[in-house]
Amino acid sequence: MTDLAHIRNFCIVAHVDHGKSTLADRFLLHTKTIEERTFHDQILDAMDLEQERGITIKSHPVRMRYDADNGEVYEFNLIDTPGHVDFSYEVSRSLAACEGAILLVDAAQGVQAQTMANVNLAIKQNLTIVPVINKVDLPAANLPMCMEQFEELLAIPSEEVLQVSAKTGLGVRELLEAVIQRIPPPKPTSDRLQALIFDSVYDVYRGVVTYVRIVNGSIKPGDHIKFFATSLDTDVKEVGFFSPGMKPSDSLSAGEVGYVITAIKTPTDISVGDTITHVLNPADEPLPGFQKISPMVFSGVYPIDTADYEALKFNIAKLRLNDSAFVAQPESSIALGAGFRCGFLGLLHMDVVQERLTREYNMDLILTYPSVIYHVFLKNGTMKEIDNPLYMPDPSTIDHVEEPMIKAQIISPSTYMGNIMNLVLDKRGVCLRTETVDKLHVMITARMPLHEIVLDFYDKLKTCTRGYGSMDYDPDGYEPAPTVKLEILVNGEPVDAFASICHADRAVARARMICERLSEAIPPQMFKIAIQGAIGGKIIAREDVRQLRKNVLAKCYGGDITRKRKLLDKQREGKKRMKEIGNVNIPQEAFVAVLRSNDEN
Numbered sequence: 001m002t003d004l005a006h007i008r009n010f011c012i013v014a015h016v017d018h019g020k021s022t023l024a025d026r027f028l029l030h031t032k033t034i035e036e037r038t039f040h041d042q043i044l045d046a047m048d049l050e051q052e053r054g055i056t057i058k059s060h061p062v063r064m065r066y067d068a069d070n071g072e073v074y075e076f077n078l079i080d081t082p083g084h085v086d087f088s089y090e091v092s093r094s095l096a097a098c099e100g101a102i103l104l105v106d107a108a109q110g111v112q113a114q115t116m117a118n119v120n121l122a123i124k125q126n127l128t129i130v131p132v133i134n135k136v137d138l139p140a141a142n143l144p145m146c147m148e149q150f151e152e153l154l155a156i157p158s159e160e161v162l163q164v165s166a167k168t169g170l171g172v173r174e175l176l177e178a179v180i181q182r183i184p185p186p187k188p189t190s191d192r193l194q195a196l197i198f199d200s201v202y203d204v205y206r207g208v209v210t211y212v213r214i215v216n217g218s219i220k221p222g223d224h225i226k227f228f229a230t231s232l233d234t235d236v237k238e239v240g241f242f243s244p245g246m247k248p249s250d251s252l253s254a255g256e257v258g259y260v261i262t263a264i265k266t267p268t269d270i271s272v273g274d275t276i277t278h279v280l281n282p283a284d285e286p287l288p289g290f291q292k293i294s295p296m297v298f299s300g301v302y303p304i305d306t307a308d309y310e311a312l313k314f315n316i317a318k319l320r321l322n323d324s325a326f327v328a329q330p331e332s333s334i335a336l337g338a339g340f341r342c343g344f345l346g347l348l349h350m351d352v353v354q355e356r357l358t359r360e361y362n363m364d365l366i367l368t369y370p371s372v373i374y375h376v377f378l379k380n381g382t383m384k385e386i387d388n389p390l391y392m393p394d395p396s397t398i399d400h401v402e403e404p405m406i407k408a409q410i411i412s413p414s415t416y417m418g419n420i421m422n423l424v425l426d427k428r429g430v431c432l433r434t435e436t437v438d439k440l441h442v443m444i445t446a447r448m449p450l451h452e453i454v455l456d457f458y459d460k461l462k463t464c465t466r467g468y469g470s471m472d473y474d475p476d477g478y479e480p481a482p483t484v485k486l487e488i489l490v491n492g493e494p495v496d497a498f499a500s501i502c503h504a505d506r507a508v509a510r511a512r513m514i515c516e517r518l519s520e521a522i523p524p525q526m527f528k529i530a531i532q533g534a535i536g537g538k539i540i541a542r543e544d545v546r547q548l549r550k551n552v553l554a555k556c557y558g559g560d561i562t563r564k565r566k567l568l569d570k571q572r573e574g575k576k577r578m579k580e581i582g583n584v585n586i587p588q589e590a591f592v593a594v595l596r597s598n599d600e601n
Helices: 020-030 048-053 085-096 113-124 143-153 172-182 306-322 347-360 414-426 450-464 504-521 561-581 588-595
Strands: 007-013 060-067 073-080 100-106 128-134 194-203 207-216 224-227 233-242 246-249 257-262 275-278 297-303 327-333 337-344 365-367 374-378 383-386 398-413 430-436 441-449 470-480 483-490 500-503 529-535 538-545
Touching: 007 020, 007 085, 007 113, 007 172, 020 060, 020 073, 020 100, 020 128, 020 172, 060 233, 060 257, 073 172, 085 113, 085 194, 100 113, 100 143, 100 172, 113 128, 113 398, 113 470, 128 143, 128 172, 143 441, 297 306, 297 327, 297 347, 306 327, 306 337, 306 347, 337 347, 347 365, 347 450, 398 414, 398 450, 414 430, 414 441, 414 450, 441 450, 450 470, 450 500, 483 504, 500 504, 504 529, 504 538
Parallel strands: 007 073, 007 100, 100 128
Antiparallel strands: 060 073, 194 207, 194 275, 207 257, 224 233, 224 275, 233 246, 233 257, 297 337, 297 365, 327 337, 374 383, 374 398, 398 441, 398 470, 430 441, 483 500, 483 529, 529 538
C-alpha cells in the first residue's frame, strides 16, 4: 500500500484533437506501465469507435508507478477524458475523482471553446491546474500566441506553462515532475469508508463492474457494503486497479482509484455518482458526487424487427450503466411498433449511442427525427413539457410555445468572423458580443435556439471556418417562438414516425424535403399515392408516388378512339375503387431515408 504523500490523482482535459490520448500513451510508456512491444496508439481508447474516429468517448482510468528524480516512487492515477462538448458529463465525473488536472492546449490551434469550458469545470471542483502546450515540435506551432491566450483568457501566468510534445516525448519527464510538485496528495477526513462511483460497466460473466475513487477508509474482498442512493447491500467479490487492464489487489485505500466487483448482476441497481460505505460502520453522509445532467436532444429508438424489442430493452439498460447521461423510457408508434424515447446530450452523443447499440449489441435500429423539450402553455393556464410531436396538444388549445435557448461561445480566426455571423443569423440566432482573444483570434458570444444547433450547426461551423472554429454552449432559458407540429400524410393517413415540431418559417421547406424523399423511397403502387405535409388541417406540400399501369390498350389495335377511351375509363374506375380499400406499405428504407438525414433545408 502506497502512503498518501506518494499518491497523485489527476486527469487530462483539453479540446477535441489536442493530444490528450497521445499524452496518456506517452505517460504509460515513460512509466513502463506498458511495454513497447504491446503498445499501439490510443491504447486507453478501448472501443473500436474511438479508434476509428480518433475521439475519446469514455473516461479511462489507469494506475502508473513513477520513479521520480528525488529517488522516491510515486503512484499516479490518471483518467483520460473526452474533449467533445457532448461528452462534458464524462469530464465532470472524472474531475470529481481527482485533485488536479493537466490542461492541454495545441500549439498550432491555441485555446479553444471546449478548453475554456473544461477549465471552468476544473475551477468549480477546486482542482489544481497544470497548464501545458502540446505539439511544440510542429512547424505551425505558435507559442507566443498560446502564451498570450493563457494569460488573457484563462488568467494563467505564462511562467507556469510547460511545453511538451506528446508524439516525440519532449518535456514529458518535466511534466511528470510538475505533477508531483504542483498537484496535492489526497487528504482523507475520516476512517469510515466513502467511495465515489464515477463510472461502471457491465460484464457478461461477472455482472456490474464499478469504477471508484476511495475518498475515505478502505475496501477489500469479503467486505459487506451498501450504496447510499438505493440502500442496497452486498458483498465485495474483488477489488483492483487498472494498469491499463484490470489487475486484482488485496485492498483499495483512501486516495486510490480502482474497481469493485460485487454480487450485483442487474445494471439498474447501481447509479453513477453514488457513494459506497460499509454496512457495519457506515459513513454519516454520502459524498457530494457531481452535477446531474439533463438530456438536450430527444429521439425515438426502434428495432427494425419488432421481435428484437426485449433484446433492445436489456441492451439499453446495459448501455445506460456505462453512459448515465443517456436516458430512455418505453414508447410505441403505430408505424414503427414498440421502442424507446431516448434523451441525449447532443447529436454526436446520439450518433455514438446508435453506433454502440449496433456494434456492441448487434441491434438493427431506426431513430426518429431528433427534437428538444418545448414548453407548451395552454389557454387554461397550464404548461406542458413536450419532447415528442405526437403529444403536441390541439393548436386551438395552445396559447403560446416556448423553445429552449443556448448561449454559445465560438472561438475562430478573425478572418472567418463574417461567415460565423451569417451562420448564426441563418440559424435564428443573435450575436451578443465579440471579443478579441489575440491578434489572430476572436470569440463570439451568441444566443440561439437549441433546436437549430443540434442538427448540423457544428458541421457548418467547421465548414465555414475551414476547421478552425470551435464551439461550446450552455443552456440559457426559454423564449416564445412560433412553432408548429408538422405532420406527413401518406394516402391521407398521418404517419406518426415522420411528425416533427419545427419553426413556422421553416415548416414549408422541411415538408417539401420530406415529401420529395418519401416519393423517391416508396416504390410505385397499383394506384397513385399522395404524400402531403400538413399543419393542423392545412396542406402545405405535396408529392405523388407514381402508379404502376398495365397497358390495357395493347389488345386494342385499330378501331374507333371511343373503344380506347372506354378501356381507359374502365381502368380508371378500377384504380379509384382500389384506392378506397388500398393500404400503402411503406418500406423500411423510406423511414431510413427520411429519419437518418441530418441536413435541414
